[in-house]
Amino acid sequence: MDSKNQPSKTVYAKTVKPPVIQIGPIGWIRKNLFSDWFNSVLTVITVIFLIKTVPPLVTWAFVDSLWFSTGAECHEAGGACWSVVTGNFRFIIFGFYPHDQHWRPFLAMILLAGLLFYSQNRDHWNKYLAYGWILGLFLMGLLMKGGILGLDTVESTQWGGLPLTLILSIFGLTAAYPMGVLLALGRQSRMPIIQSLCIVYIELIRGVPLISLLFMSSVVFPLFLPEGVSFNNILRAQVAIILFTAAYIAEVVRGGLQGMARGQYEAAESLGLNYVQTMRLVILPQALKIVIPPSVSILISAFKDTSLVVIIALYDLLKTTQSTLTNPEWMGFSAEAYIFVAMIYFTCCFFMSNYSRRLERELNRSNR
Amino acid sequence: MTANHNSKTSGKVSFWNDPSKRSILYQVTTLLLIGLLGYYLFSNITHNLARQSIATGFGFLQKEASFEIGEKLIPYSAADKYARALWVGVLNTLLVSFIGTILTVILGTFVGVSRLSKNWLVSRIAAIYIEVLQDIPVLLQLFFWYAFFYEILPSPRQALQPIDGVFLCNRGLAFMVPVFQPAHVYMAISFGIGCLIVFVLRLWSRKRQEKTGKYFPLFRSSLGILIGLPMVTWWLSGAPTRMDIPVLTGFNFKGGVNVSPEFTALLLGLVLYTSAFVAEVVRAGIQSVSHGQTEAAMALGLKPGHLLKLVILPQALRVIVPPLTSQMLNLTKNSSLAVAIGYPDFVSVAGTTINQTGQAIEGVAMIMIVYLFFSLITSAFMNWYNKRIALVER
Known part of the structure; x- marks a missing residue:
């Protein structure tokens, strides 16, 4: 910098501090809570509302509450009965999985959490991570099912609780992704028959509620199969979830494909690449990168939507909670039990959506 | 290009290397595969139906339904036909979606605007509302409100009265309405x-x-x-003020309007859940209008009312309406979860029909057709609206 432009120090010698009511906590409160009369009225109303609602809730949830007691003691106490959760914790989380084998679904969940945690960092995204995921999902299935390596076989009819919820959503998304990509490519294709088939499929599935597909999986799928062949409930629900999710993924991927510049196709063509090579080497790697944040949103809704399997009587997290509540000892404590389940769902979804937002910011920055 | 040209004139390029012929081959193969799959499934179905002696076709619609429906907008009894029972279900779905849509838009706009409030406390509370309600499955929320009605609210005798004339108890919600008069x-x-x-x-x-x-x-x-x-x-016409106030008679309220716990829980769950998404839509829409637009309009001398009406809203609505419509459609689709808490919506009535007649294919097909119809109407509206408001660029 030019020395001539530097102002002499004497100019800064005497600095006047801003008035005390404009800085520090007081200034912050004035600026954010009482900037004008309307704001002040809003603040007062909100504070009154909070004073009316929060203390009774805190008293109910933490002061008068029972944490480790029997149901009978709960019925006499006035506060929240968290014992309904602590007393049935393992059933709510693992469902009818054999009690002495609970370490297996637990280990599977740890494995999944580890994989998710490791995949968070974008520096780790490469081919080996994909192989790692395939291996990890396979190991999870093996842990759940057993049958070899001295593990007892646990039929999938006994799976339940949180592991089932996670399996339905993670496997659902993994299997639906390739299908969704194919559907998106089909929708973009210039072949009229293939294009219209894909459009019909995507719009049909997106137009109906998931529950109608689940109904279909539980009552119509068996009719499709030849005599004597049958799938179990969980697999059928999984198929319905995959078919449903694929349509939504197709739309997300289509967004990514449409975001590709025309020059990319032309460049690939001029290099002499054929359709499959163009897609595999040029277009899809870029398009799929764009659509990762919306794909995480789809994972979130798939995770939330698996709770609908309650309606076709699968024992997922919500159903195990409900069946705990039908026990006369714990009847009447639905609020506590549902709040607990809601917290599990909230924690998972909150981390995923935060992650998706962060990723979006990072990708935007690197694209610039 | 030349290769293509050659193939048409001289036919030197082999069949396999001509993209247009190859695409015909692909499409024919796909059609054949799908046809074969369809034939296979169809033959399985006819075989299975014959084996289980299940009737086919929509003849059952004209048979007597012989089940009661708790809530109905049109007269219906167990002696009526299935067709009428299903129609009752459709009307119930429409009712819940209609009221739900209106309440959701109001609440969602309110929360979305609060989220942008300059007041720190208000915007924090709105942010928490949005984040928490979005991240909890709607079915769980429905169960929660259903349990709230049946377990937490008192019996009609000790009914809560938040506002005069409105009663909340485990038999549902009762509120007063004006007595009908010519006025x-x-x-x-x-x-x-x-x-x-x-x-x-x-x-x-x-x-x-x-x-x-x-x-x-x-x-x-x-x-x-x-x-x-x-x-x-x-x-x-004489300023008639007589109100029909719900009165406790026996075990429940008589008079006024009584809404069942199922309906209230369904409406509450759907509205709270969807309004969190609508709030985000509204917030994004308002933020999409850059501040320069406001400044430019003020520089032109527009009054605040005109600024909102002529500058901000037309631009914000263009961003807001498409995702808003899809949220409304989501609400309609999610109303099918009524079946889980026992409100007789269309899916629930169709489910009962499937159980009684065993005609699962027809039942599921009807569910799909009805919801597809709703979503087709919505997307028709969307296309019309998009065309109307599309930016006319130079």
């Missing part, structure tokens, strides 16, 4: 006349503004006409 008919008629006047006024004021540039305070005067005219009619 109400007159009020409705005068409201209709008011709408007509406003419509004419709008045409006139626009024409006058185009001709002379004079501005007419349309919004305020129409509001005055729409509210004032029915009020004057009400006053002229």
